[in-house]
Amino acid sequence: MNTPDRQTHWQNVYMTKGEKEVSWFQEAPTISLELIAATGAGPASALVDIGGGASRLVDALVERQYHAVTVLDVSEAALKTAKDRIGPAAHVVTWIAADVTAWKPAQQYDVWHDRAAFHFLTDPRDRDAYRERLTKALRPGGQAIIGTFSLLGPEKCSGLPVVRYDARSLGDFLGPAFRLQETRDHEHRTPWGSSQLFQFSRFVFEGGR
Ligand SMILES: C[S@@+](CC[C@H](N)C(=O)[O-])C[C@H]1O[C@@H](n2cnc3c(N)ncnc32)[C@H](O)[C@@H]1O
Numbered sequence: 001m002n003t004p005d006r007q008t009h010w011q012n013v014y015m016t017k018g019e020k021e022v023s024w025f026q027e028a029p030t031i032s033l034e035l036i037a038a039t040g041a042g043p044a045s046a047l048v049d050i051g052g053g054a055s056r057l058v059d060a061l062v063e064r065q066y067h068a069v070t071v072l073d074v075s076e077a078a079l080k081t082a083k084d085r086i087g088p089a090a091h092v093v094t095w096i097a098a099d100v101t102a103w104k105p106a107q108q109y110d111v112w113h114d115r116a117a118f119h120f121l122t123d124p125r126d127r128d129a130y131r132e133r134l135t136k137a138l139r140p141g142g143q144a145i146i147g148t149f150s151l152l153g154p155e156k157c158s159g160l161p162v163v164r165y166d167a168r169s170l171g172d173f174l175g176p177a178f179r180l181q182e183t184r185d186h187e188h189r190t191p192w193g194s195s196q197l198f199q200f201s202r203f204v205f206e207g208g209r
Contacts, residue, residue, distance in 0.1 A: 001123075001160070003074070003099040010053075010075035013158055019054055019081065023157065023190040024116050029057040031186050032115055032145065035202050036061075038182065039143040043067060045110040048137065050100050051117020054081035062089045070094040072103065101129035105137035112137060112144040116198075119148035119162040127163075131174065138205045144178065146170060150185060150199040167201040177207035 001009070019025055041047060043065040049057055052071035059082075061069050069092070073079050076097040083090040096103070100117065112134055121127045138144060148165045149157070156162060165173075167183035183201040190196060 001120075003102055006074050006099055009158070009160070010073070011077050014054060014075045014077035014081060020191045023192075023194075023196065024053075024188070025191050026188065027056070029055060029060060029115070031184065031200055032057050032113060032147070033060055035145045035182075035184075035200060036111060036113065038202060039111050039145070041111050041143075046070070046107065047111040047113060048072060048109045050112060050114040051120075052082070052113075053078040053117075054085075055115065056082075056085075057113070057115070058082055058093055059086055062086060062092060067092045070096060070109070072096040072098055072100060074099045100133055101126045103133055105133060107137075108139040108142070109137050110139060110142050112142065112146075114145070115147040115200075116149075116157065118146055119164065120157070120160055122161055122163055127173065134174075135177065135205070135207050138207075140205060140207055142205050143181070144174070144203045144205060145200060146203075147186070147198050147200040150197045153197040153199075165201075166199055170199075170201050171203070174203060178203040178205055 046068040048070040050072055053073050058071050079095045149162055151164050151166050153164050171180050181202045186198040186200055188196040188198055
């Protein structure tokens with residue numbers, strides 16, 4: 001899928017569906033917060049949420065006084081939903097409307113977080129572009145947390161095909177510069193009660209050493 005088609009797809013999703021009408025909605029991003037805490041990050045850490053959409057992770061981070069958070073998403077409508085919900089505190093967050101595969105990172109981050117965006121990249125060229133951004137945007141010693149459908153998870157999300165991973169296949173893709181710290185299986189319950197199996201893996205980026 002190319003960038004304009006992706007934009008159209010995701011803009012349409014966020015403009016036509018309420019927050020709780022999408023399968024990936026979660027009231028509390030508990031596993032993400034636990035894994036972010038495990039990186040040793042604190043309020044001053046620079047963190048980017050890739051494909052953050054309208055997720056409540058940013059709310060939770062702002063509540064915890066994080067003040068160097070960036071949310072990137074291909075859908076401006078998704079970012080607007082999150083901004084409007086957060087209200088005045090939204091000004092401490094950097095909002096970037098971009099396709100991650102074409103993004104030019106302007107700074108380095110301590111933590112790269114991605115819940116359910118990377119797995120939509122089914123074209124190897126897009127995955128390579130993603131990894132290139134990841135290795136540019138993460139400082140050496142920084143950490144990447146990537147949550148995807150697991151090997152037993154759904155084959156599609158939002159009508160789009162996904163690639164499913166475990167820690168090993170994700171690590172193989174990322175390459176030797178990324179050292180696995182931990183991986184967790186996670187069962188997500190959609191707002192209508194169905195079960196989706198995820199894996200969340202946390203890697204340290206040793207590149208540049
Ligand atoms: C399943 S949703 C997950 C949203 C959010 N991470 C969460 O946990 O609620 C996938 C998100 O990735 C975004 N997305 C998909 N492909 C993208 C891309 N190539 N670049 C940036 N964002 C993308 C979509 O707009 C959508 O918000």
